[in-house]
Amino acid sequence: MQVSDAGSLSEQHLMNSFFPRNFKKNYPVIKSADGIWITDEDGNQYLDGCSGAIVTNLGYGVKEITDAIARQSETAPFAHTSQFLSRPALDLSGRLTSIAPPSFNLGRVYFASGGSEAVETAIKMARAYFVETDEPTRNIVMSCWPGYHGATLGALSATGHPVRRKPYMPILRPPALVHTDYRYRCQCGHRPGACYNDRCSLERADELEEAIQLQGPSNVMAFIGEPIVGAALGAAVPGATYWKRVRDICTRYGILFIADEVMTGLGRTGKPFAIQHWQVDPDILVVGKGLAAGYQPLSAVIASAKIAGAFERHSGVFEHGFTYSGHPVSCAAGLAAFDYMIENDLIRKVEQSEEKFFKRLEALRKFPAVGDVRGKGFMAGIELVRDIKTKEPFSPSLRASQMLANLAFEEGLLVYPGSGFINGSVGDHIMIAPPFVITDEELDELFARLEQAFNHFTESVKSELEASASSRYGE
Ligand SMILES: Cc1ncc(COP(=O)(O)O)c(C=O)c1O
Known part of the structure; x- marks a missing residue:
């Protein structure tokens, strides 16, 4: 033919x-x-x-977004981040850090194309942070079961979802999982109906501390969790005490807390980021899905001032990158989506x-x-x-x-x-x-x-x- x-x-x-x-x-x-x-x-x-x-x-069919995509495609459809910055990427970075929790106010945004890419980026950023700050033994990512962090091998390694992991088990890193604070089927062993209380949530969070002890605290680099578990558990909301306790444990052991807000981020739960319902500051935030509202593939890793500052102060380089990181048309879509959401008070x-x-x-x-x-x-x-x-x-x-x-x-x-x-x-x-x-x-x-x-x-x-x-x- x-x-x-x-x-x-x-x-x-x-x-x-x-x-x-x-x-x-x-x-x-x-x-x-x-x-x-x-x-x-x-x-x-x-x-x-x-x-x-x-x-x-x-x-x-939001015209403000499709117009922004058309304008950016006509003027500068591509810019490689090793050569140029782009105005939509800068504008969107500024908006994201300004609505994120306080520790992100002087933070920085790293763009990727989908949630899995962003989770990979966050995991590598955590590892690179510890290389920069001279704690090179830290390499383990802890996460929750059930939970979902993406389809690529690094993100799937951190995923507590047996069905999605099963065919790929031999090529994944060994999991380091703790139970999700799943209120409907609490793991506490109390009588059904008698366990909807803060103590059970604290017990779930304390499992993380035990697991860290087991792995050896100086080997653990990050804990990644979905503030509200999405695809793997159907919008399971943890108890009021859970995330603060997790934050405290991470801080005590010098472990980075990555909040995977790929599904919950950008307003889905009634706040810009779901973790804000618990008034907790993660070290790294991951967003995707709703960021450009499906008009373009776009995701982002928002690094707190502490994380970004370490790269700035030390080597200056994050050894990582995708060809389409910070794609100007995707960022233009994300920027227009963000502005549409704010202007319409959504x-x-x-x-x-x-x-x-x-x-x-x-x-x-x-x-x-x-x-x-x-x-x-x-x-x-x-x-x-x-x-x-x-x-x-x-x-x-x-x-x-x-x-x-x-x-x-x-x-x-x-x-x-x-x-x-x-x-x-x-x-x-x-x-x-x-x-x-x-x-x-x-x-x-x-x-x-x-x-x-x-x-x-x-x-x-x-x-x-x-x-x-x-x-x-x-x-
Ligand atoms: C919490 C969470 N993290 C990561 C991902 C992976 O995102 P993507 O499918 O865009 O790679 C998803 C997708 O459902 C998700 O819900």
Whole structure:
């Protein structure tokens, strides 16, 4: 075939040329999107109830952002960070450090293209910091199980998600994991319902101290955690005492605290950064997803003054870099997205809408498989269980969260499913995380479609639910 014939390739050829996530699934082809609505090439419409993958925080079709992208593409589409700085990268850096917690006020921003790249950058930055400051034995990254930090090998090594790790185990670094402060299934061993208290959260945090002792404090360089665990656990919010205790432990042992805000960052939970709900200052912040709201690939590592200052004072060099770090068009999109969010007061909107949003979510507890409803701002998780009294999960063969997501899809609603978080194979949740710009009428529509999906789901798993209730009552 001549290159000139490429435009006439058959649809079948095109479909067979693309490497999909799942070869067994049929995917619609997106045609257009506007606000919170997506249309596919067959004319079907979908209400985006999860902002893609908790990315398109500002909805689709924001002209201020697409105009900024066009302007930057026309003027200076590329600049390599070894040769030039760019105005959008500088402007966005300044805005990010100004809304971050106080320790970042004199900090610096390192841009990358996606969350995994940014997590890799943060881990390497932590290691390089200790090389700069003459503590070269520090090399271990501690993290939480369940948790998710990305798909690349370094980020996956720090990820507490067995399903995603399993095929790659032999090529990952050994994990150094502690339990997440997962309130619905607290690890404390107290009676169910008697453990929703600060003491349990402190015990979870203290696990980190034990694990540090085990590894040898002078070998540990960083602890990375999601302030609210997203994809791996469905918006699990730790207790009020948890993050302060983690911060104190990190400080006591000279370990850097990296807050992975790839999903929670930039307003999703009703504050610029979710860690601000706990009034805690990390050493490094990682953001991605919502940073350019899906208009361009963009992520960032925000280094506190302490971290950035060490590089400045010592070698002056962070031995790291991607070709597309600080891409001017991506940064222009991020800058326009940031300004749009601030000008339209969207973080406050999320904060003020939380109560109403969660009231609607709580109402879903009328469905017999809804075990837990959790989250913050516009980041919600619903855990599905076979038995709400015993919290018994569904059998993994049922693929309950995927089943519910498929049923929602049939109703024209996108939700974000997750599974395998309890012991590596069981546990189901879905996440509901609409764009911040969703209107009240659209929220009504979202919940109408979700309830319909839950009706079909309840019907489909009826025999499972009945079997579990009868076994509980000894029938
Ligand atoms: C908390 C967190 N960190 C890192 C990542 C990886 O981001 P990406 O998929 O953009 O590489 C994700 C993605 O879901 C995430 O939720």
